Amino acid sequence: MEKTATQNLRSAFETLEMHxxxxxxxxxxxxxxxxxxxxxxxxxxxLGENGAGKSTLMKILYGMYRPDEGxxxxxGKEISIPTPTAAISHGIGMIxxxxxxxxxxxxxxxxxxxxxxxKGPLTDLDVVSERIIDLANTYHLKIDPSAFIxxxxxxxxxxxxxxxxxxxxxxxxxxxxxxxxxxxxxxxELFVIMRQMTDDGYGxxxxxxxxxxxxxxxxxxxxxxxxxxxxxxxxxxxxTQTLANWMVGHEINFITSQEKVDRGECRIExxxxxxxxxxxxxxxxxxxxxxxxxxxxxxxxxxxNGQLELAEAITGLRSLISGKVFLDGQDITGLPPGKITxxxxxxxxxERMKDGMISAFNISENLVLREHHRWPFSKRGFLRMxxxxxxxxxMIKQYxxxxxxxxTLAKNLSGGNIQKVLLARxxxxxxxxxxxxxxxxGLDIGATEYVHEQLLDxxxxxxxxxxxxxxxxxxxxxxxxxxxxYEGKIMDILPRETATKEDLGLLMAGVHPGEELETGNC
Amino acid sequence: MISDLFTATVLIGIISSGIRLATPYLFASIGEMFGxxxxxxxxxxxxxMLLGAFTAYYIVLRTGNLFLAILGAIAVGALMGLAxxxxxxxxxxxxxxxxxxFYLFGMGMSNLLxxxxxxxxxxxxxxxxxxxxxxGDIPVIGEIFFQxxxxxxxxxxxxxxAWFVLNKTTLGLKIRAVGENPAAADSLGVSVVRxxxxxxxxxxxxxxxxxxxxxxxxxxxxxxxxxxxxxxIAVALVYFGSWRPFGILAGALLFSMVxxxxxxxxxxxxxxxxxxxxxxPYILTILVLTLSLSKGKGPSALTKAFEREG
Numbered sequence: 001m002e003k004t005a006t007q008n009l010r011s012a013f014e015t016l017e018m019h020x021x022x023x024x025x026x027x028x029x030x031x032x033x034x035x036x037x038x039x040x041x042x043x044x045x046x047l048g049e050n051g052a053g054k055s056t057l058m059k060i061l062y063g064m065y066r067p068d069e070g071x072x073x074x075x076g077k078e079i080s081i082p083t084p085t086a087a088i089s090h091g092i093g094m095i096x097x098x099x100x101x102x103x104x105x106x107x108x109x110x111x112x113x114x115x116x117x118x119k120g121p122l123t124d125l126d127v128v129s130e131r132i133i134d135l136a137n138t139y140h141l142k143i144d145p146s147a148f149i150x151x152x153x154x155x156x157x158x159x160x161x162x163x164x165x166x167x168x169x170x171x172x173x174x175x176x177x178x179x180x181x182x183x184x185x186x187x188x189e190l191f192v193i194m195r196q197m198t199d200d201g202y203g204x205x206x207x208x209x210x211x212x213x214x215x216x217x218x219x220x221x222x223x224x225x226x227x228x229x230x231x232x233x234x235x236x237x238x239x240t241q242t243l244a245n246w247m248v249g250h251e252i253n254f255i256t257s258q259e260k261v262d263r264g265e266c267r268i269e270x271x272x273x274x275x276x277x278x279x280x281x282x283x284x285x286x287x288x289x290x291x292x293x294x295x296x297x298x299x300x301x302x303x304x305n306g307q308l309e310l311a312e313a314i315t316g317l318r319s320l321i322s323g324k325v326f327l328d329g330q331d332i333t334g335l336p337p338g339k340i341t342x343x344x345x346x347x348x349x350x351e352r353m354k355d356g357m358i359s360a361f362n363i364s365e366n367l368v369l370r371e372h373h374r375w376p377f378s379k380r381g382f383l384r385m386x387x388x389x390x391x392x393x394x395m396i397k398q399y400x401x402x403x404x405x406x407x408t409l410a411k412n413l414s415g416g417n418i419q420k421v422l423l424a425r426x427x428x429x430x431x432x433x434x435x436x437x438x439x440x441x442g443l444d445i446g447a448t449e450y451v452h453e454q455l456l457d458x459x460x461x462x463x464x465x466x467x468x469x470x471x472x473x474x475x476x477x478x479x480x481x482x483x484x485x486y487e488g489k490i491m492d493i494l495p496r497e498t499a500t501k502e503d504l505g506l507l508m509a510g511v512h513p514g515e516e517l518e519t520g521n522c
Numbered sequence: 523m524i525s526d527l528f529t530a531t532v533l534i535g536i537i538s539s540g541i542r543l544a545t546p547y548l549f550a551s552i553g554e555m556f557g558x559x560x561x562x563x564x565x566x567x568x569x570x571m572l573l574g575a576f577t578a579y580y581i582v583l584r585t586g587n588l589f590l591a592i593l594g595a596i597a598v599g600a601l602m603g604l605a606x607x608x609x610x611x612x613x614x615x616x617x618x619x620x621x622x623x624f625y626l627f628g629m630g631m632s633n634l635l636x637x638x639x640x641x642x643x644x645x646x647x648x649x650x651x652x653x654x655x656x657x658g659d660i661p662v663i664g665e666i667f668f669q670x671x672x673x674x675x676x677x678x679x680x681x682x683x684a685w686f687v688l689n690k691t692t693l694g695l696k697i698r699a700v701g702e703n704p705a706a707a708d709s710l711g712v713s714v715v716r717x718x719x720x721x722x723x724x725x726x727x728x729x730x731x732x733x734x735x736x737x738x739x740x741x742x743x744x745x746x747x748x749x750x751x752x753x754x755i756a757v758a759l760v761y762f763g764s765w766r767p768f769g770i771l772a773g774a775l776l777f778s779m780v781x782x783x784x785x786x787x788x789x790x791x792x793x794x795x796x797x798x799x800x801x802x803p804y805i806l807t808i809l810v811l812t813l814s815l816s817k818g819k820g821p822s823a824l825t826k827a828f829e830r831e832g
Contacts, residue, residue, distance in 0.1 A: 064709075064830070085711030100706035102699045103822075113699050114710035117692050164710075 011091035013171035013203055014075045015039050016061075021070035023056055030056040031067070032227040038172060038203040043194060045206045045218035045235075049247055049444040053227040054207045055097070058174045061205075062094040063087040093165025097176040099157050101149045107160050108132060108145040111167050128167075135166050139193055154302070155186040162193070172203040179213055183302050184472070184505030191217050209247070210473075211240050223247055247445065263480075264293030266329070267433040267464030268314060268345075273323035275313050277488075283309035285488045286323070291433065291464040296455060297493075298479030299468040302508050306488035307468045308350060311437045314466070315347045316340040328432055341370060344432035348422055348439050350468070356422045359411035363403060364392040366410050367425050399424040400450070416447030423454055434458060437468040452478050472501055486510040530662075532786060538666045540775065540782035541674065542740060546571065546732040546749075547774035548677040550756035551763070552684045553728025555770060558760055559688065560721040561701040561823035562610055565621025567729045568753025569628020570602045574730025575737035576632040579744035580639060582646045588738060595734040596727050602628065603726020607719045614827035625753070633746045640744070648742035649673055673731070673739040680728075684767040697721060701821035704828040714828045729753065755807055762810050765820055773810070777803055 016038045023031040031053045038044045046054045059065045061072065063081040071078055074090055081087050087094070101110050108125045111132055117124045129145035136143050141159040149157060158178060165173055175194075179187045194204055194217060208214050214221055215235060222232040223246040230246045268291040277283035284306050291297045301307055312318035314325055316337040324333045332340050341347075349355035357366050368377050368388055376387050392406040401420045403413060410418060419439065426434070436455065440448040456478060459465055469475050475482055476496065483493040484507035491507040503513045550567050557564045564570075577598045578591040585591075602624065609620045649671035653659075658668040688694040696717050699707040704714045736752075737744045755777060763769025784799035 083711070084709050088711065094709075096709070100703070100709045102703045102706050104702050105695070105699060109695055109699075110706075112692075113695055113707060114712040121691050121693065123690060123692055123695055 010166075010171050011169050012075070013040050013091055013201070015073075016075075016092075016172055016203065017073040018057070018061065019071045019073065021057060021060060021072075022068050023053075023060060023065060024068050029227050031060070033069070034224065034227070034229045036222060036229070036232075038205055040171075040201045040203050041198050042219040043198055043204045043206050043217050045208060045214040045221045046224065047208060047211070047214050047221055047243060047247060048224035049209055051226075051444065052224040052247075054224055055176055056227075057224070058094065058176060058205065058207060061087065062092060062174060088168045088170070091169055091171040092174065093168060093170025093172070094174040095158065095161045095165065095176060095178055097178075097180060099161055101157055101160060103150040104148065106146050106148050107143055107152075107163075110149060110160060111145075111164050115168070131167065132163055135163055139166070139196055141193065154181045155183070155189070158182070158190070159193075171201070172205070173197070174205045174207070176207045177209075178206070179208065179210065181303065183508050184501060185509050187213065211243055211247075212473075214243070215240060244445075261294040261459055261462075263295050264462060266290045267293050267327065268435075268466060269324075269326040269329075270310075270313065271324045271326070273310075273313055273325060274321045275309055275318050276321060277306075277309055282488050283318070284313060287313075287485075287488070287490055289466075289483060289490060289493075291466050293432075293462045293464050294459060295480040296459055296465040296467050296478055298475030298482045298496075299466060299485055300472060300475050300482055300504055300508060301470070301485035303470055305508075306485050307437065309488065310485065311347070311350070311435050311466075311468055314435050315345060344429075346426035346429065346431035346434045346463075348419075348426055348434070348436040350437035350441070352418055352422055353411075357410045357418060360409060362407045362409050363396070363401070363413075363421055364388050364406050366421055367392055367395055370425060371429070395421075395424040395428060398428075399454075416443050416450070419443060419447065419451060423451065427454060427458060430461070431458070431463055433464040433466075435466045435468070438470065439467070440469070440471070440474060448474075472504055475504075476501070484508055532790070534662060534665055536779070536782045536786050538669075539785065540779035541666060542670060543778035543781050544774045545674045545677040545735045545740065546752055547756055547759060547777060548680060548771065549732035549735060550729045550753060551759040551770045551774060552680050552767060553725035553732070554757055555684070555760045555763070555765055555767065556688075556697065556721040556728075557718075557725040558824055559701045559765055559821055560697045560718050561704060561821055561826060561828070562607075562718055562722050562725075563617045563621065563757075563825045564606055564624075564722060564725055564729075565618055565754075565757060566602070566606055566624025566628065567621075567725075567732075567756050568749055568751065569625040569631075570599055570726050570729035571628070571733030571736070571749045571753045571756075572632040572747070573598050573602060573628045574733030575748060576635055576733075576744055577730070578734030579646065579737035580635070582648065582738050583640065583644065586647070588649055591738050592731065592734060595730045599727040599730025600723050601726070602730065603723035604719075606726060607722040610827070611715055611718045611722065614829065617825045617827075629747060636744060636746055643743060643745055645743050646738065648737075649739040671739050673735040677735070678771075681767045681771045688767065693720075698821075700828075701823050704823050704826075705830075708828070708830060718828075729756075732756070751804065755803065758807050758811050761820070776810075777806065780806055 018036040021031050021034045034057055036057060048054050056065060060067045061081065063083045063086050066082065072081060079090055081090065108129045112123060112125060112128045118127055132145045141163055143156060143159050143163065149160065178190060182190060198204060206218055218235050220232060220234050221238060221243065223230040223243060225247060270287050270289045273284050273287045275283045287310065299307060309318060313320055316335055320333060324331055326332065327340065327343050327345055332343065353359055371377055372383060376384065378384055389406060396403060396406060399420045402417050410421065439451050443451065455465055455467065467475065467479055479496055481493055481495055482499050482504065484491040484504060486508060487510060506513050550571060554564060554567055574595040578595040581591040581594045582588060606620065606624055609615045610617045651669050651671050654668040658664045688697065696707065696712050699712065700714050700717045708714050733749060736748060759770050759773040762773040781803050784802050787794055787799045788796050
């Protein structure tokens with residue numbers, strides 16, 4: 001009985017087919033004659049690396065892009081989807097990777113936005129709230145309609161997005177990288193919701209580049225590469241290795257094993273470090289952390305739990321309220337970032353384009369940003385261009401930077417090559433310690449592999465490396481010890497050998513594994 | 523002397539003219555607020571006010587018809603708003619610069635028209651004071667609040683209406699959404715362009731009426747550059763009022779009271795240099811803006827043009 005509310009809203013959905021979809025952007029063929037279909041009651045995963053054309057294909061289906069060629073057939077009838085509004089009226093809903101929510105409005109206001117009101121020109125938020133609660137109860141999407149979006153966690157915001165789509169009668173949901181921002185536990189919850197929806201006859205498209213998630217949740221998998229469809233297979237019939245090869249186009253070896261490097265002296269140390277966040281709240285609370293020469297310490301955590309503050313506290317970009325920071329045993333608390341850099345700290349910032357590079361500068365200029373004022377890059381205030389060019393060419397070769405020329409502007413490079421330029425600048429100084437924040441975010445498998453190699457190479461040379469990442473697989477692959485940060489505090493530090501994903505996930509959610517067990521036994 | 527200010531008659535006079543002088547601030551600021559809440563900063567308010575002031579004044583001078591004068595001001599304001607919208611929403615010009623352009627255009631145009639069509643400063647019969655029955659007879663209160671002209675009443679009525687539209691209607695919801703996250707509004711089928719055109723044209727109309735209120739209701743005369751920066755103060759008041767109608771009301775009253783005070787200081791011949799007195803509202807603007815900078819931030823998409831990708 002409780003499902004009447006949603007059934008009234010829903011449009012009938014059986015099948016959707018996309019035939020021969022082609023989409024060109026200036027200089028790029030984003031989708032090259034791609035076929036794709038979804039049927040009621042299944043999760044169809046769309047797998048591929050960044051830039052493979054997954055999002056483009058789904059944005060075409062949601063009316064955000066117009067295809068240059070191809071047909072879309074819904075329930076046997078050909079349709080055209082010129083705008084998102086048209087998509088919604090056909091029962092297609094999209095959960096965007098970057099949530100399309102207005103943070104200063106309430107849940108109910110976000111849901112009601114753009115819909116006709118039962119009270120004419122006046123808003124009918126009470127009616128909307130009731131229906132939200134109905135929907136939420138059906139799919140266990142616990143949410144308070146009168147809460148403001150900015151008060152909600154990322155997982156809750158995603159639920160609002162799902163409710164928004166369901167409220168508009170969507171029966172086919174496109175989920176664009178829905179797990180990217182969630183903790184492992186939240187991912188599990190999302191999967192339960194998704195399962196329940198397919199049981200009720202919804203069709204779901206699940207976009208991801210995470211193999212294990214795709215294998216876990218989907219019924220069928222389609223792999224895209226460079227805008228082309230490589231294949232579609234029922235999930236039961238394929239192996240992860242096949243899928244990985246399809247995605248990359250060649251055999252890949254996951255870096256998993258690694259030789260041990262002897263741990264040396266302590267290079268980075270935080271002692272009772274406290275600082276505030278940009279919002280003025282507590283950013284770090286009494287953090288104690290040591291990183292030794294020859295080891296990689298992975299800092300795991302859900303985005304926004306103090307990772308940025310920690311990186312900036314070490315690099316001197318953020319001042320501490322109390323506590324101390326040491327580099328190589330020297331107290332560097334309160335030193336300006338330039339001085340800390342000189343002492344041998346390299347920093348790979350999370351926002352590589354915003355904080356790491358100047359996008360309107362070319363490769364040469366970006367490469368010498370840190371040391372342009374010093375010999376051999378300059379002499380008495382004048383840049384020594386011949387040497388800088390020589391240096392650039394050497395770096396391009398050594399770090400395998402793919403670029404038309406050394407004068408190419410940073411903004412015209414691909415994500416992977418931008419990161420290579422950044423690594424070249426930071427690592428060529430033979431740093432004693434490295435803080436790398438999300439160094440592989442947004443990079444494809446090839447570039448990710450490259451970054452990992454570079455970090456492991458630095459470790460071998462004796463650098464102390466703090467690797468901040470939201471990707472547990474990455475941390476488990478190359479870190480020696482794993483620290484978990486939650487709300488500005490280090491929850492625990494585990495050696496990689498004994499760390500499990502489950503434990504890390506719980507720690508990332510602020511729960512110590514022991515506690516969880518006790519409640520589970522009741 | 524200073525003590526002259528504290529007699530009952532003078533105090534009533536100051537407050538009463540303060541209420542009256544709040545009129546142009548209220549019209550212009552509320553209009554500007556709608557634009558900003560949808561993400562468009564219009565710095566051309568001053569120019570729109572001047573053209574509105576001239577249009578209304580000219581119509582009254584020629585026809586004596588006050589109703590026609592306001593209609594004329596509305597038409598001119600709508601056109602100015604449309605032009606501002608076309609430049610900033612359609613062509614996506616930088617809002618701040620476009621606004622300065624429209625300010626200079628409005629000022630130059632009103633000067634030119636005044637010189638060509640009128641030439642000499644001439645008084646007209648503007649909106650008369652309307653005493654509201656019963657309420658107007660209350661001692662002191664009646665004199666202050668209920669013996670004003672029609673535009674003054676309208677300006678104050680505009681505040682709760684603006685609040686209601688913004689917070690209780692679907693239109694208001696769209697305006698707020700478009701100003702905070704246009705991409706989200708767009709993805710739900712809300713036309714960002716239409717909403718912004720609406721608010722910018724509304725802003726133009728209200729600014730123009732604000733100007734008209736000066737020339738045909740408060741001062742009953744037109745002079746070149748008669749707004750003397752009130753349009754810019756109106757923009758500042760939106761920040762001061764944190765983009766909320768009642769906040770703007772508080773700011774408008776603060777400024778108009780200070781203005782009234784400085785006028786009375788001059789009238790009473792209190793020995794404070796008149797230049798200093800005239801400067802007071804502007805010094806206050808700077809102070810208020812500096813102090814209010816630390817307060818809540820405005821609409822996230824303010825001054826950002828919106829373009830759908832693909």
